[in-house]
Amino acid sequence: MKISIIKIGGNVIDFPDKLDHFLSLFEEVPGQKVLVHGGGVLATRLSERLGITPNMVEGRRITDQETLEVVTMVYAGLVNKQIVAKLQSHHINAMGLSGADGNLIRAIKRPVGKIDYGYVGDVQDVNAPLLEILLEKNCVPVVPAITHDGSGQLLNTNADTIAAEIGIALAEKHEVSIFYCFDKKGVLKDISDEDSFIPEINFSSYEKLKEENVIHSGMIPKLDNAFKAISKGILQVWLGRADQVHEAIKEEKVGTFIRF
Amino acid sequence: MKISIIKIGGNVIDFPDKLDHFLSLFEEVPGQKVLVHGGGVLATRLSERLGITPNMVEGRRITDQETLEVVTMVYAGLVNKQIVAKLQSHHINAMGLSGADGNLIRAIKRPVGKIDYGYVGDVQDVNAPLLEILLEKNCVPVVPAITHDGSGQLLNTNADTIAAEIGIALAEKHEVSIFYCFDKKGVLKDISDEDSFIPEINFSSYEKLKEENVIHSGMIPKLDNAFKAISKGILQVWLGRADQVHEAIKEEKVGTFIRF
Numbered sequence: 427m428k429i430s431i432i433k434i435g436g437n438v439i440d441f442p443d444k445l446d447h448f449l450s451l452f453e454e455v456p457g458q459k460v461l462v463h464g465g466g467v468l469a470t471r472l473s474e475r476l477g478i479t480p481n482m483v484e485g486r487r488i489t490d491q492e493t494l495e496v497v498t499m500v501y502a503g504l505v506n507k508q509i510v511a512k513l514q515s516h517h518i519n520a521m522g523l524s525g526a527d528g529n530l531i532r533a534i535k536r537p538v539g540k541i542d543y544g545y546v547g548d549v550q551d552v553n554a555p556l557l558e559i560l561l562e563k564n565c566v567p568v569v570p571a572i573t574h575d576g577s578g579q580l581l582n583t584n585a586d587t588i589a590a591e592i593g594i595a596l597a598e599k600h601e602v603s604i605f606y607c608f609d610k611k612g613v614l615k616d617i618s619d620e621d622s623f624i625p626e627i628n629f630s631s632y633e634k635l636k637e638e639n640v641i642h643s644g645m646i647p648k649l650d651n652a653f654k655a656i657s658k659g660i661l662q663v664w665l666g667r668a669d670q671v672h673e674a675i676k677e678e679k680v681g682t683f684i685r686f
Numbered sequence: 687m688k689i690s691i692i693k694i695g696g697n698v699i700d701f702p703d704k705l706d707h708f709l710s711l712f713e714e715v716p717g718q719k720v721l722v723h724g725g726g727v728l729a730t731r732l733s734e735r736l737g738i739t740p741n742m743v744e745g746r747r748i749t750d751q752e753t754l755e756v757v758t759m760v761y762a763g764l765v766n767k768q769i770v771a772k773l774q775s776h777h778i779n780a781m782g783l784s785g786a787d788g789n790l791i792r793a794i795k796r797p798v799g800k801i802d803y804g805y806v807g808d809v810q811d812v813n814a815p816l817l818e819i820l821l822e823k824n825c826v827p828v829v830p831a832i833t834h835d836g837s838g839q840l841l842n843t844n845a846d847t848i849a850a851e852i853g854i855a856l857a858e859k860h861e862v863s864i865f866y867c868f869d870k871k872g873v874l875k876d877i878s879d880e881d882s883f884i885p886e887i888n889f890s891s892y893e894k895l896k897e898e899n900v901i902h903s904g905m906i907p908k909l910d911n912a913f914k915a916i917s918k919g920i921l922q923v924w925l926g927r928a929d930q931v932h933e934a935i936k937e938e939k940v941g942t943f944i945r946f
Contacts, residue, residue, distance in 0.1 A: 476736070503762045506762075511838050514836060519788060522784070523782075526780075528779060578775035
């Protein structure tokens with residue numbers, strides 16, 4: 427199968443109009459697809475309303491018990507079910523599945539090192555056969571950033587990582603592309619010019635772009651992750667705006683493709 | 687297939703120890719099973735913490751937009767995923783599915799009559815083939831009291847009704863029993879004596895028990911619903927305590943069975 431894994435984050439989810447627009451375009455995405463999402467600013471807002479003080483250590487947010495409950499409610503509950511209900515209204519047979527559901531994604535609580543991140547999970551195992559059964563039936567799994575450890579504990583897990591790990595697990599038998607939607611039209615040569623996106627980056631051009639300081643700071647971990655996915659069998663990783671993903675999947679010249 | 691639909695409510699969900707105990711016993715329940723749940727007092731508590739004033743009309747709680755968001759978060763998010771993760775730790779392949787997921791339960795927003803109940807759904811259609819596929823694979827669907835209307839709107843739906851409607855839909859092809867867990871050992875002859883439960887009620891004994899005023903007030907709508915399910919092909923409806931349901935399923939003499 428040709429499978430597209432599409433990840434959306436706060437820059438889509440936080441704006442009802444943008445989310446609706448994206449979900450209506452999602453119908454046009456051909457082939458088998460998986461949607462991965464976080465919860466954007468809604469979780470922060472709910473925490474604030476509940477008077478939960480963000481637990482920050484060295485600039486990193488810690489997932490304590492209360493925060494885990496909030497992200498489970500917002501990601502796996504509100505956002506996930508709203509997306510699923512809207513996709514269903516577009517005649518897409520969406521099914522929301524956290525990592526616990528059908529043992530889709532088993533993770534391990536991040537070991538306590540210099541920082542104790544709390545209830546944060548690092549992915550250990552993806553149930554690819556379950557995804558295959560659903561995709562074969564034209565079902566669209568909608569996966570929030572919540573996993574479990576197999577011993578009854580839910581865990582907060584980075585949505586970018588979930589998209590990559592699902593992709594890698596499916597890439598053993600299928601042609602998998604990952605589409606990361608973010609707030610830019612792609613990897614930009616000039617951050618002030620939205621149209622300066624680089625259409626394709628491969629291993630050798632990546633090294634050159636880093637040397638020339640065209641790609642720097644925040645983009646480096648993002649692209650390192652993309653190349654890690656490529657090295658593990660993913661066909662291509664795309665970076666661009668959510669309102670262009672349906673064009674990108676048709677191989678139209680939008681956004682940035684990361685290829686071998 | 688022999689299928690057991692088990693419904694739990696606040697009297698189990700609201701007490702972590704009771705819920706854990708119930709979920710550990712759930713492993714012993716033989717055969718194919720579906721778990722239906724509400725959200726108990728957690729939704730009320732979250733509403734209170736968020737400062738949402740309960741919208742009551744003629745003693746009935748109205749599901750306004752904010753309340754719908756709260757119940758979606760609590761039922762389909764927190765409670766559902768905690769139950770699923772715990773069942774997974776007991777080696778039960780649980781999968782949490784709201785009515786929107788895989789178009790499992792389509793409902794219609796209750797028409798506005800004397801009272802506008804808000805975002806409350808009356809069940810129209812249950813996707814029995816989806817449940818059959820999952821049950822054949824030894825998966826245990828865990829269904830919160832949230833449905834959708836097929837046009838993108840989530841709806842709050844009574845968990846007892848969901849259990850009955852799922853049962854009726856599956857009864858066309860399968861031998862279905864419904865187990866309603868509540869706070870009593872069964873239908874009691876003497877409300878002050880927990881051991882006075884009536885082991886079996888059928889149509890004719892029901893009429894007699896009502897005439898004799900043994901069964902009255904709150905039990906009548908509950909039993910009327912049970913007999914409605916029986917008349918639509920359900921084999922038996924059981925009423926009793928959650929910690930006895932595994933015995934009831936083995937046809938041991940606990941609780942009250944409603945049969946034709």
